[in-house]
Amino acid sequence: MGGGPAKLRPVQPIISISKLSKTYATGQQALKNVDLEIRRGEIFGLLGPNGAGKTTLIGVVCGIVTPSAGTVTVAGHDILRDWRAARTMIGLVPQELTNNAFDSVWGTVRFSRGLFGKPPDAARLRRVLEDLSLWERRDSRVMTLSGGMKRRMLIAKALAHDPQILFLDEPTAGVDVELRQGMWQAVRRLRDAGATIILTTHYIEEAELMADRIGVINHGEIVVVDDKAALMRRLGRKQLTLELQAPLEAVPAALAARGLALAAGGRELVYTYDAQAEASGIADLLGELEQVGIGFRDLRTTQSSLEDIFVDLVRERR
Amino acid sequence: MNLHAIRAIYLYEMARTGRTLLQSIVAPVVTTSLYFIVFGAAIGTRIAEIEGVAYGAFIVPGLVMLMLLTQSVSNASFGIFMPRFTGTFYEILSAPVSALEIVIGYVGAATTKSVVLGLVILATASLFVPLRIAHPAWMLGFLLLTAVTFSLLGFIIGVWAEGFEQLQFVPLLIITPLTFLGGTFYSIDVLPPAWQTVTLFNPVVYLVSGFRWSFYEIADVRVGVSLAMTAAFLAACLAAVWWIFKTGYRLKA
Numbered sequence: 421m422g423g424g425p426a427k428l429r430p431v432q433p434i435i436s437i438s439k440l441s442k443t444y445a446t447g448q449q450a451l452k453n454v455d456l457e458i459r460r461g462e463i464f465g466l467l468g469p470n471g472a473g474k475t476t477l478i479g480v481v482c483g484i485v486t487p488s489a490g491t492v493t494v495a496g497h498d499i500l501r502d503w504r505a506a507r508t509m510i511g512l513v514p515q516e517l518t519n520n521a522f523d524s525v526w527g528t529v530r531f532s533r534g535l536f537g538k539p540p541d542a543a544r545l546r547r548v549l550e551d552l553s554l555w556e557r558r559d560s561r562v563m564t565l566s567g568g569m570k571r572r573m574l575i576a577k578a579l580a581h582d583p584q585i586l587f588l589d590e591p592t593a594g595v596d597v598e599l600r601q602g603m604w605q606a607v608r609r610l611r612d613a614g615a616t617i618i619l620t621t622h623y624i625e626e627a628e629l630m631a632d633r634i635g636v637i638n639h640g641e642i643v644v645v646d647d648k649a650a651l652m653r654r655l656g657r658k659q660l661t662l663e664l665q666a667p668l669e670a671v672p673a674a675l676a677a678r679g680l681a682l683a684a685g686g687r688e689l690v691y692t693y694d695a696q697a698e699a700s701g702i703a704d705l706l707g708e709l710e711q712v713g714i715g716f717r718d719l720r721t722t723q724s725s726l727e728d729i730f731v732d733l734v735r736e737r738r
Numbered sequence: 739m740n741l742h743a744i745r746a747i748y749l750y751e752m753a754r755t756g757r758t759l760l761q762s763i764v765a766p767v768v769t770t771s772l773y774f775i776v777f778g779a780a781i782g783t784r785i786a787e788i789e790g791v792a793y794g795a796f797i798v799p800g801l802v803m804l805m806l807l808t809q810s811v812s813n814a815s816f817g818i819f820m821p822r823f824t825g826t827f828y829e830i831l832s833a834p835v836s837a838l839e840i841v842i843g844y845v846g847a848a849t850t851k852s853v854v855l856g857l858v859i860l861a862t863a864s865l866f867v868p869l870r871i872a873h874p875a876w877m878l879g880f881l882l883l884t885a886v887t888f889s890l891l892g893f894i895i896g897v898w899a900e901g902f903e904q905l906q907f908v909p910l911l912i913i914t915p916l917t918f919l920g921g922t923f924y925s926i927d928v929l930p931p932a933w934q935t936v937t938l939f940n941p942v943v944y945l946v947s948g949f950r951w952s953f954y955e956i957a958d959v960r961v962g963v964s965l966a967m968t969a970a971f972l973a974a975c976l977a978a979v980w981w982i983f984k985t986g987y988r989l990k991a
Contacts, residue, residue, distance in 0.1 A: 444991060482832040485991045504740070507834040518825035522757060527750070534746025535833040577829065 433457035434585060434616050435481060440490030442476050442640075450476040452640040454490070458585075458618060463611050465631030465648070466620045469734055473640040474620040475515060478587050482512045494585065508537060511583030515590045515620075517570045521563035525554055525573055528562060529580050536581030548579050551606060568599045575606070585616045592626060604630055624727040638734050657724050660691040660702060662709075662716040672712050678705060689716070743835040747843025748850075751817050755851050762813065763855060766805045770859045773801050774866040777923065782867075788925050789956045794867035798860070799950040800922030806856050806881065807888050807917055807942065811909045814848035814892025819899055822989070831990060837983030841893065848889035849882070856881050870953065876961075877952035883968050884945050888913075890975035897988050916942045921950075926958045941971055 435458035442451040450473045458464050468474050479485035481492055483503060492499045494506040520528060529545055549555040552572040557565065565573060571591065578586060588607070592600045607630065611617055621627055627634055628648065635645040646654065667686035678701075681690045693700050709716070724732075755762050778794030785793040821827040830840060863869060871877050891908075899905040920942030926934050937943055938959070948964025951957035957964070982989065 479991070484828055484831045486986060504834040504836075507832060510832070512828070512832050514825075514828050516825050518828065520820070520824060520826055522754075527753065531746050531750050532829060534742045534749075535829060535835060537740045537742045537834050539742060 432460050434460040434495055435618075436491075436493045437477075437481070438491045440477070440480060440492060441488045442473075442480060442485060443488045450640050451480070451487075454637075454640070454642050456635060456642055456645065458616060459633070460616055461611065461614060462632040463607065463617045463619060463630050465627035465634045466618060466637060467624065467627055467634060467730055468620070468637035470622075472637045474637055475589055476640075477637065478512070478589055478618070478620065482510055482587060483507050484512075504537075508581070509584045510587065511578035511581065511585070512587045513571075513574050513578045513589060513591055515593065517567065517574070519562045519570055519573070521561065523562050524559050525549070525562060525565070525576075526558040528573065529576050532577040533580035536583075538581045544582070545580060548576050551609070552576050553602075568595050571595055572603070575603075579610075583615070585618070586610060588617065588619045590620055590622065592621070592623065600626075624725070624730050628725070628727075636730060636733050643733050652729065657692055657694065657728075658700070658721055659724075660693065660705075660719060660721050662689045662691070663687065663718040664689055665715040665717055668714070672714070674712050675705075675708060678708075689714070740835050740839050743833060744839050744843045744846070747830075747835075747840065748847045751844060751847030752850065754817070755813075755847070762809070762851060763858065766809055766855055767858055767862055770801055770805055771862055771866070773797070774863060778867050789954075791954050791956065792867065795869060796925075796950075796954070797923055798863045798867060798869060799953050800917075800920075800946045801863070802856050802859050802881075803884065803920075803942070803946050803949055804914075804917045804922055805859055806852050806884055807913050807945070808909045809855055810848055810852040810885050810888035811892040811895060811913055812905075813851055814845055814889040815896035815899065815905055815908075816892075817844050817848060818893050818896035819905055822897070827989070837979075840983075841890075841979055845886065845889045845893055848892060849885040852885035852889060853881055856885070872955050873952045877949070880945070880949045880952055880964075880968070883965075883972065884949070887968060887972040887975055890972070890979060894975060894978050894982065897982055900988075913942075916940050917946075921946045921958055925956075941967060944968060 435456075437454055437456040440451055440454040440456075441449070443449045454473075454477065456477075466474050466477070476485055480487045481494070481499065483499060483506075487500075494509055497503075497506040497509075499506045523531075526545070526549075529549065530540065533540065533545060546555060549558055552575055554569065554572055554576055557569065562570065562573065575588075575591070586607075591607075592603055595603065604626075607617055607619070619627070619630060631648050633646065634648050634651055636643040644651065661683070664687055668682060668689070669686060671680045671682060671689070679692065681692075682688065683690050691702070691705060693702070774794065777797055782792070782794040782797075787793065788796045821830065835843075860869070895905065895908050899907075919937065920940045921937070922942075926937050926943065929937060944959060944964040944967035947958040948961050948968065951961045951964070981987070
């Protein structure tokens with residue numbers, strides 16, 4: 421079982437997206453020249469604000485949206501020329517809780533399997549439903565399910581044909597915390613079983629927790645793609661906050677070059693530094709503070725979260 | 739060919755029929771029975787025979803056509819409209835199914851349903867009026883051809899419709915009037931000559947006439963013309979469906 425992080429796996433793209441653009445009939449340019457590779461067996465987190473192009477990108481790969489330009493291959497199969505082979509490999513869990521209200525859970529999952537060209541396999545579908553805690557509700561009409569169950573039913577539909585690649589478009593939107601954790605476990609199990617998972621999300625913590633690699637998309641462009649850890653190292657900043665003994669009106673001129681900022685009405689001095697740099701400069705700073713006679717009661721350091729990084733990235737491009 | 743997908747769509751649509759048995763089979767049968775009681779038994783006995791056929795029996799082919807057309811259109815249009823309306827159509831678009839397979843699944847199910855319904859109505863009719871079928875094979879042929887053609891038309895309407903009103907519009911305001919004016923209840927010979935000419939622009943005339951010929955060997959237009967017109971309409975529907983999938987019209991962004 422290969423449950424380790426993506427960097428321990430051979431780096432082999434299962435999805436290659438090249439120079440992909442999409443302009444809708446309305447003139448809205450949803451994707452601009454997107455290049456992206458998804459590696460086999462990874463969990464890839466695609467982050468972006470509303471309207472960034474996440475759903476369009478997924479739509480193109482899955483065959484729902486016609487690309488305006490560019491190519492996409494899935495395990496070497498071009499999605500336009502060799503669409504049958506490409507689509508057979510993919511399962512999609514859409515963002516909207518769409519459903520055929522009058523179907524039974526079992527009926528709708530069986531339909532999905534057939535639609536993707538697989539022969540009926542009751543034992544397999546039973547396992548899928550059991551894994552998602554839906555087996556007991558197999559005869560229920562879809563409209564009687566709770567929101568969380570409907571979401572899991574959509575996952576079950578997407579998994580019904582044993583796809584090697586699973587797209588989860590905002591899978592935990594509107595799902596309570598407990599259920600969300602259950603879903604994360606289910607996603608990890610899938611990855612451990614060899615599936616490649618592409619996850620879009622609003623919840624940064626979700627990407628932080630789940631993803632091996634992260635891509636950020638904004639205004640239809642991929643802003644950054646990197647290993648999660650590397651991304652956080654590269655773009656993350658650390659801050660040292662000093663609680664001063666006496667409030668300051670302004671940062672002393674002698675320390676101006678340090679890029680310090682005052683906070684909490686002059687009672688705190690904030691020093692931002694690059695966590696990756698050879699020397700953080702903290703020792704020098706503390707020495708200089710002593711020289712100019714600024715005393716502090718306490719100090720703390722904080723590290724920027726993926727959320728901070730994300731907000732910075734998205735803001736920069738605005 | 740993704741046979742599993744065709745089967746899945748077909749069975750899914752047939753299951754939908756099963757769930758709505760009252761609406762899809764029982765209601766048309768009851769409606770048709772009412773026609774037979776009123777026009778066949780009650781009023782029909784006072785109406786003269788038409789070319790040697792009792793009036794009650796004369797209207798049977800027309801009534802079967804009336805139900806066949808409206809039910810084919812509404813079944814097939816509903817079948818494709820609902821997944822578009824609820825948003826579940828994403829799954830079909832993302833699945834490894836071709837346009838042809840989608841159409842075979844949806845239109846095949848709607849056609850099956852219509853043919854079964856047509857036969858059920860015929861069986862019902864035989865309880866009220868003496869029925870004679872001169873050319874059973876031709877009768878089935880016309881039944882099948884008409885069911886396929888109008889299920890295709892329904893499919894097109896289901897793709898085109900943007901709401902329930904548009905979905906109802908064609909069956910109620912186009913198909914039904916055309917059927918009533920298409921010789922269901924009369925031979926077009928009884929119309930003044932000018933109106934006979936106008937009537938020939940109504941495609942339903944050819945369907946009813948050909949179908950009636952397979953029963954009683956009486957027809958308003960030659961049976962070959964009926965067949966050709968039906969085939970032409972089928973070809974037009976196929977072309978429209980082909981265009982829909984080629985352009986992704988209302989299905990794909």
